[in-house]
Amino acid sequence: MRIVYEKPATLEELFSLMKLLPEGPGVKLLAGGTDLLPQLRAGRSGPEAKERPILIIADIKRIQEFNGIHETDKGLFIGAAETMRAVAEHPLVRRYQALAEGAGRMGCLEIQNRATIGGNICNGSPSADSLPGLLVYDAKAVIISEAPDGTAPRERTMPLERFLLGPGKVDLRPGEALRAVVLPRPPENSQSRYYRRTRVKGMDLSGINAAIYCESPEPKAGAAAWPAACGLTGFRIAFGAVWPTVARARMAEDILNSEPVTRQSFERAAEAVLADMKPRESSMRATPDYKRAMIPVLIEMGISEMGGASD
C-alpha cells in the first residue's frame, strides 16, 4: 500500500481529495496522527487497507473550519483539529471540568500536544478520555460535507452520543468529516469530575473511565458531605469501557434525578448500570468484574467530592 500525504488548505480542496477515492478507507483524515500513525505502521488503517494500492492521508490541520475554540450562540465551539492540550488548558473549557480533566489525562504531554479532540472522538475508542466529559455536557457533533451542487459545504449536527456507533466506528458517511463539537452552555451552578482507573499511575489507557456532572440548586457553603443533604440534582453520568462506546448511564441518571439522593437511591442507580453494562470480556486493561466493582465507586466519588465541596 502506497501512502500519499496531502495537506489541503481549504474545505474545497479537502472535498475534492475525498472524492478521488470515495470508499471510506481510501482517504484517511489526519489531524494529530497519534492514533493514525501507529495504525498505519501496523497496516490496519481500515479493513481493506492491505488490498488498496493507494491510501490518501489528508491532513486537515490547516483548514480554518476545523480550528478554534470560541463561544457561539449554541455553546462552546471546539474545532476537531484542536489539540487535547489546547482543550485541557483553554480558559473557556475550564467551566467544563470533566472535559478539561479528561483531555489533560490522555496519553502524556507530548501526545496531548499533537492529539486532537476530533481524532479522539473519531478513533471510536470505547474508553476515549475526552468522551465522558463531552457526553455529560450534551455535546453535539458538527459534521461537514460538500454540498451536492458544489457550492457551500453542508453541515449536519447530531448528539455526539449517537455519533458513536461502536468500537472504532462513528457515524461518518463517505465524504463527511467531523468539523467540531459544540457544548451547550451549562448552568452556573453546575460542576463535573472525570475519573479513570489505570494499571500504572503514568501514561496508560483507561480500564474504565467516567464523568459525573451535577447541579446544586442553591450552593451550600459548608454543606455536609455525602450522603446526607448534599442537595445535588441534575445528574449526568457517562462511562467508558462499560459499553461498546462511551455512553451516558441514563437509567442511573433517572433514578438519581427523580428523588433526593440517598444511600438507597445511589445504590439503585449503580445497580441499574450494572444490569445494563456490556463490558468486553477479553480486555487486558480491566476485567468485567473490576468494572462492575468500580461503577458504584466512581459514581460515589463524584457525588461525595461534588457534594462535599462548598464552591
Next chain:
Amino acid sequence: MNLKIIGTSPDRLDAAAKTTGEALYTADMKFPNMLHMKVLRSPHAHARILGMDVTRAQKAPGVVRVVTGRDVPGPFGEAVRDQYPIARDKVRYAGEPVAVAVAADENTAAAALDLIRVDYEPLPFVLDPWEALNQTSPVIHEGLMEYKTAPFVMREGHNTYQHMKVRKGDAQTALAAADLVVEGEFRWPPNAHTQMETLCAVACYQRDKSLTIYATTQAPFIVQSTIAELLEIPPGRVRVVSPILGGGFGGKSDVTIEALVACVARFVPGRHACLTLTREEMFNGATHGRSAACRYQIGFRKDGRLTAIVGESVMASGGNADYAVNIITGMALAGAGPYRVDNVRLDVYGVYTNAPPIGAFRGYGHPEVHLALESLMDTAAEKLGIAPYTIRDYNLLRAGDANAIGQVMSPHSGNVAECAKLLSEKLSGQQLPQAVPHCRVGRGMAAYMKMPCMPSNAQSGAFIKLNPDGGVTISTGAVDMGQGLHTTLGQIVAERLGLPFSKISFNATVDTLISPYDWQTVASRSTWGAGNAMLLAADDLLRKLREQGAAYFGVSPDDVETAGGEIRAGERSLPWGKFAAGLRGPDGAALTRPVTGEGYFVPQGVVNPDPETGQGNAAPDWTMGCAGAEVSVDMRTGEITVLRLINVIDAGTIINPKNAAEQVSGAMLMSLGAALSETVIFDKKTGCVRNNSLVDYKIPGIEDVPGQVDVYFVETPEESGPYGAKGLGEHGIVGTAPAILNAIYNATGIRFHSLPVSADRLIAGNPAIKGGE
C-alpha cells in the same frame, strides 16, 4: 588501606556522550550499500511446517534474497543444541522466525514477507509449566534425548530438558516432625526485559570467509564462538563488535538474533545487512524472563527455627532451552535462600513450552524462588506469633553456618543478619503514614541471597595501555550496558596505579578482534571478575614500567619506583608518559618498549555441583541483603501505591556509591513493576502474545516511583573481590517483589500467590472487599 578513589562517585565516563546524542548505539551505525532484513514469524504456537513457497517474494522488485530454515545451518545452543536460526520443520512458539527477506530498505523487505506462503499443520500447544511437565502434554522437541548437550544437562525426556536436585539431610522426615508446616505455590509469570533499545545486528560476510557483526549483545564472545561453529569459520575470523548498549538486563546475553543475522548475511556477501527488531518483535521474537512456578513446604520448630525446606519448581522455558539450563541451576542452588537449614530437598525442572524462549533476566532464577520462600516466611511468622524480622534473624546464615549446598559461610561472605537488622530498624524507625480515607497501609520485608550462575572457569580479561600524557586507556571484554562498568573499572585502575581518575580513558566498545576475553556480562560478575582482571593488568603495567625504567636508567627493576606518575631511580625521574611509546638513548638507539598491562582472572576452586545432591563449592560468592516495602492500598479502587522501598545489601566494598545505589534502586523499581503491573499475556486460543507493545505491557514510569527509595550498604569486604567488592547489579530485584506482597498482606490481610498484583485482582478477586470497607 588508605583508599583515595574507591568509595567515591566521580562522574560516569560515558555520561556526557550520552547526553549529547554522540554516543553511537548499534542502530545508529550506517554502512555503504547497507541492506535490511525483515523476519516472517510463525502465527502458530506449535505447528509443523509442511511447505513453503518463497518464489513470489524472491521475485518482488527490490528484494535481494529470501532465506528460509532449509538454507541455514543448525542446530545451535550453548547448553542444549535445540534451536535453529530460522525454523526448519517445526515452529515451537508464535513468533519463531520462518523466513527472512533481505532488501535495500525495510519497507521493501516487509512487503516481500506478505508474498511468502507457508503451509502449517497446527499442533496442540502447551503454555502452563505443570502441564508441560505432565507426560500427557504435547511433545515439543521430539529429538530432545538425542540432542548434543553440555555435561551438566540432566534431561528426562518428554518436555523436561533439565532436572536439578538439591539434597541435604532428610527433608521429608524433618518436615513430618516439624511443629509447623507452611506451604503454597507461587508463580512469577513471564516478564519482558523491555530494554529501551531493541535488538539490532548488522553483519557483513566477506568472500575471504570472514564475518563482522555489530550487535546489541552482552555476550560478544559467546556470539563469536556460536557463529564460528554454525558457519564453520575459524573463530578468529568472526569479529563481533558490541557498541554502546541501551540496556541489557539479561535480554542481550547469550545469543539472540545474531545467529540469524550472520546466517542470512552469508547469502549477501560483501554487503552489510541489518536487522532491527521492532518493539512488537521484542515481545514475540526475543527472549523473556522468569516464568516459573514454585511449590514449597517449609517446616519450623515452635520457636521459629527452620527445620526443613521441600520445594518443587518448574520453569516454563518456551520453545528452546539453551542457557535456561543455568537459570534452573540458580533456582536450585539458591532455593533455600539465605537461611541455615539442615534438611533440604529441592527439585527444579526446566520444561519446554510453546512460548517465546525464556532467557537470562536480572536475578536469574533467584527472584522466583524467593517469592515462594519469603512469602511463606511471613506466613510462618504470623502462625507462630513471631515478628517477621525476628523469625528471619533467627534463621539467617552467619559465618560458620553451611548453606543448602554445603558451602560454609566465612566472615567475608557477607553479613545478611546485619542487613536484616539495619533494614528492620530503618523500616520501623519511621512512623507508618496515617492511612488516608479508604486506604490501608502496611509494610513488609524479605531477605535474599544471590550467587553468580556461571561456568566454573568464567574468565575475565583486561588491557591497560599507557598513553603519552601519562594517563591510561582501559579495555575489557565486558560490556557496559548502562551499569557504569567502565567508570567502576576506571576507579579500580586509578586506585591501583596511583593516578587521578581524570587520567583514565576507556574503550567504550567491545571488539572480539582486539578486546581481551570475557565470558559474558551477566550474573553481576563484572565489577568482581573484570575488576580483578584490571587489578592484575595494573600490576602487570607497574611491573613493566619498572622494567622499562630499569632499562632506561640502567638500574635493577627493584630500584625503580613508579609512584605519583613518575618513574624514579634514585635522583633521576621521568614522567610515565615518556615511556608510553618507547624511549631512545642520546645516540638515537631505542632503549624501551611501549607499555601495556594485561590481566586475566578466573575464579579459583569453583566446581560443578554434584548432579545428585547439588552439593559443592558451586558459587564463587554470595551477595546477600534484605528488602523492605511500605504500601498504601485503596480498598475502594484497589489502587496500590508503594510509598517506600528500602534495600540493605552487603555487596562488599562499594567502589562507586552513586552508581551502586542507582543499580540497586533501578532493580528495585523493575521488581515493583513485576509485582504490580508486568506480565506477558498469552492468548489462550492461539498461544500468541497479546500484549506485544508498551501500551499493554506496563513498566513503571516516573509517577510509579515511590516517594522514598533508599539503598543502604553494609560493606563486608569480599576476600576474592577487587578491593573487597562483589556484584550488586541484579540483587535489588530479588527481594523487592516479595517484600511488596508481604506489605500488601500486612495492609489488607490478602495473600497473593502470583504476580502481578493489580488493582483489578485485588478488587475483582476479593468480592468481600468490593466497593470499599
Next chain:
Amino acid sequence: MKEVCIDINGLTVAAAVDDSTTLLRFIRGAAGLTGTKAGCENGECGACTVIMDGKAVRSCLILAAEAHGASVTTVEGLANKEELHPLQQAFVDHGAVQCGFCVPGMLMASKALLDANPTAGPEEIRAALGGHLCRCGGYKAMADAVRDVASRKPQQ
C-alpha cells in the same frame, strides 16, 4: 515521494522522502542525526521526543511531510559548541545517565518544560516526564537534575 524541508537545529535539511516516512526516520535518516532514539515507534516510550515549533512532540507520531517548514530541535541542538547545555550538565552531575537510551527524549521534554516554565517544581517535572520510560529506573536522578536547573533560574 515528497520534497520535505525542515529546519533542524538551525540548519535546513531538505530531502525527498516517502510520504509514509516519519519525522523520527527523517531526523535519523535524511538528517543523519542519530541522537534521537527509536524505542517503540508507537508513541509509547518517549525516546524520540524532539521540540517542534516550541512544543515537545513524539517524532515517531508525525509524518516528515507534516513537519515541512517546521523548526525542530533535537538533542544535538542542545549543547552550545563545546559547552554542555545546563540540563545536560545537570544530568551528568546527578548521575542521571545509565544506559542512556531514554536520555535524549528526557532532555528534550525537560527543555520544553523549562522553556515554558523556567522555575518548574517537582510536580510539573513529574508530569512533563510522565510519558517517558526509563528501564534503568533512573527517574529520580533525572527529575532531580531538572529541578536543579529549574531552581537555579532567577525567580521572576
